[in-house]
Amino acid sequence: MDVTSIRKDFPQLTRFIRNKPIVYLDSAATSLKPIQVLEKEDEYYKKYCANIFRGIYDISEEATAEYEAVREITKNFFHSNDANEIIFTRNTTESLNLLAYSLYRGYLHKGDEVVSTILEHHSNFVPWQQLSPEYGVVFNYIGVTNEGELDVQSLSKVVTAKTKVFTFTAVSNVSGAIADVYDIVKRVRKISPSCFIIVDAAQAAPHMEIHVSGWGADAVACSSHKMLGPTGIGVLWVSARSSGHLKPFLYGGEMIKAVYKDRSEFKEMPHLFEAGTPHIAGVIGFGKAIEYLEKIGMEKIRRHEVDILSYAFSKFSKYKDITIIGPKDPRKRGGVIAFTVKGIHSHDVAQILNEDNICIRAGNHCAMPFHTALNIPSSARISFYIYTTRDDIDTFFRGIDRVKKVFS
Amino acid sequence: MDLYREIVLDHYKHPRNFGNLAKKTITIEDGNVTCGDTIEMDVLMKNGMVEDIAFRGIGCAISISSASMLTEEMKGKSVNEVMALSADHVFKYFGTTLTPSRTKCAVLSLEVLQKALVQGKERLK
Ligand SMILES: Cc1ncc(COP(=O)(O)O)c(C=O)c1O
Numbered sequence: 183m184d185v186t187s188i189r190k191d192f193p194q195l196t197r198f199i200r201n202k203p204i205v206y207l208d209s210a211a212t213s214l215k216p217i218q219v220l221e222k223e224d225e226y227y228k229k230y231c232a233n234i235f236r237g238i239y240d241i242s243e244e245a246t247a248e249y250e251a252v253r254e255i256t257k258n259f260f261h262s263n264d265a266n267e268i269i270f271t272r273n274t275t276e277s278l279n280l281l282a283y284s285l286y287r288g289y290l291h292k293g294d295e296v297v298s299t300i301l302e303h304h305s306n307f308v309p310w311q312q313l314s315p316e317y318g319v320v321f322n323y324i325g326v327t328n329e330g331e332l333d334v335q336s337l338s339k340v341v342t343a344k345t346k347v348f349t350f351t352a353v354s355n356v357s358g359a360i361a362d363v364y365d366i367v368k369r370v371r372k373i374s375p376s377c378f379i380i381v382d383a384a385q386a387a388p389h390m391e392i393h394v395s396g397w398g399a400d401a402v403a404c405s406s407h408k409m410l411g412p413t414g415i416g417v418l419w420v421s422a423r424s425s426g427h428l429k430p431f432l433y434g435g436e437m438i439k440a441v442y443k444d445r446s447e448f449k450e451m452p453h454l455f456e457a458g459t460p461h462i463a464g465v466i467g468f469g470k471a472i473e474y475l476e477k478i479g480m481e482k483i484r485r486h487e488v489d490i491l492s493y494a495f496s497k498f499s500k501y502k503d504i505t506i507i508g509p510k511d512p513r514k515r516g517g518v519i520a521f522t523v524k525g526i527h528s529h530d531v532a533q534i535l536n537e538d539n540i541c542i543r544a545g546n547h548c549a550m551p552f553h554t555a556l557n558i559p560s561s562a563r564i565s566f567y568i569y570t571t572r573d574d575i576d577t578f579f580r581g582i583d584r585v586k587k588v589f590s
Numbered sequence: 591m592d593l594y595r596e597i598v599l600d601h602y603k604h605p606r607n608f609g610n611l612a613k614k615t616i617t618i619e620d621g622n623v624t625c626g627d628t629i630e631m632d633v634l635m636k637n638g639m640v641e642d643i644a645f646r647g648i649g650c651a652i653s654i655s656s657a658s659m660l661t662e663e664m665k666g667k668s669v670n671e672v673m674a675l676s677a678d679h680v681f682k683y684f685g686t687t688l689t690p691s692r693t694k695c696a697v698l699s700l701e702v703l704q705k706a707l708v709q710g711k712e713r714l715k
Pocket residue numbers: 210211273274275276303305306351353354355382384385405548
């Protein structure tokens with residue numbers, strides 16, 4: 183993988199602030215975008231800007247074809263069997279909320295149980311926590327081990343035959359822990375065969391090859407903006423065999439077959455869940471992002487990430503006052519390292535690093551229950567992607583040295 | 591760079607009025623939960639004056655030093671005087687402009703103190 187030439191595709195990496203370049207170490211929040219994606223998105227607005235599925239004229243047909251082509255590209259990228267299993271949403275959050283609202287209204291009944299995990303991003307915890315009581319559903323969750331990994335051993339105690347929805351993240355955005363999705367799905371199915379199983383792949387999709395049908399889950403969610411694509415686009419894959427459990431989430435144009443005074447008939451998947459004019463340019467840009475990733479190859483991307491992780495770990499090991507959250511084996515984690523520095527609040531770490539344009543995240547990273555479970559108020563987090571270099575890591579540690587000097 | 595001046599770091603490392611009050615009118619806690627900052631304050635009020643203040647908490651250098659400097663300055667001031675203060679007053683402690691994400695760290699202690707005085711007044715009625 184030629185990182186030097188990859189970096190040339192990312193216009194933001196040429197920007198200087200305070201006469202210094204930007205060291206972007208917050209790709210888990212959102213990735214940078216290559217010029218190819220930006221140009222493709224622009225192309226829609228400049229050449230075939232028209233609404234989709236509606237016009238009889240050329241440019242509308244062209245826009246529709248470009249849009250639908252991305253469904254096919256997405257299907258192939260995630261190894262789905264059927265492009266109709268791909269729904270475009272706004273982001274992972276909307277994909278998960280769509281599932282929640284559709285399942286409570288169509289599939290869950292009073293007395294059923296929904297199980298999530300304590301290490302979820304708020305978007306895969308709060309919808310279930312909030313909606314369960316409204317529908318008389320019991321909400322429960324699985325905890326974490328001291329290593330910051332999902333406590334799979336306790337699964338058989340929490341999941342019961344009444345568990346109708348089980349939802350968990352494939353990669354934690356805090357500990358970086360990679361879950362054995364296939365194994366977890368199997369364990370849940372053994373206890374509750376008809377359980378609707380959801381995988382949050384927001385942190386997995388950008389970094390590793392995903393086989394949605396191989397996982398055996400019913401639904402998988404992720405965000406375009408974390409994988410080189412535009413903001414405002416999310417993916418929701420729903421297996422064809424399970425989509426019947428979902429009631430429409432949004433009603434309106436595009437999802438309708440016929441409307442009468444007293445009733446309506448709806449289209450099939452995926453249009454049933456894409457009411458209204460979508461972010462057409464965004465979807466088209468997202469297609470280019472997937473092509474960009476495929477051109478490099480997910481395996482190479484993963485290998486690069488493990489290299490950067492290993493390099494960062496070897497440097498971290500020299501800092502006795504820094505505690506890393508999550509597994510220490512780079513092969514067991516995504517390109518995320520959250521940490522705490524003894525006696526220094528994560529905000530102060532991030533603030534001082536910012537003086538050198540080193541962009542890192544501080545706080546609870548939308549995973550407050552996880553931080554509470556680990557008994558820490560907040561953490562600092564660095565995260566990597568295809569454009570991250572060992573030089574970036576060196577700069578980061580020079581910054582850490584300065585943080586320590588300020589607070590010494 | 592000015593944000594972490596000597597005085598700010600000194601108040602962070604050696605916060606004044608850190609601890610508890612034996613005699614107090616009220617105790618109030620609040621925080622910027624997403625940042626992991628919490629400040630808890632004991633206030634003793636007498637004859638419309640802030641007689642004594644103590645605080646505890648965890649937080650970044652900005653929130654802790656702000657609480658330290660604020661409690662130091664406000665001891666012995668009248669309740670009305672403290673209630674009239676705006677966020678600008680605490681910003682002055684830092685002698686530099688704060689970015690939007692840090693202003694809430696800086697004003698947390700003032701918010702807690704003013705909330706304590708409002709509720710303390712109720713309690714003394
Ligand atoms: C694991 C995980 N799930 C869900 C989300 C939510 O993604 P989005 O903000 O794109 O909806 C994120 C993003 O931070 C995440 O890391």
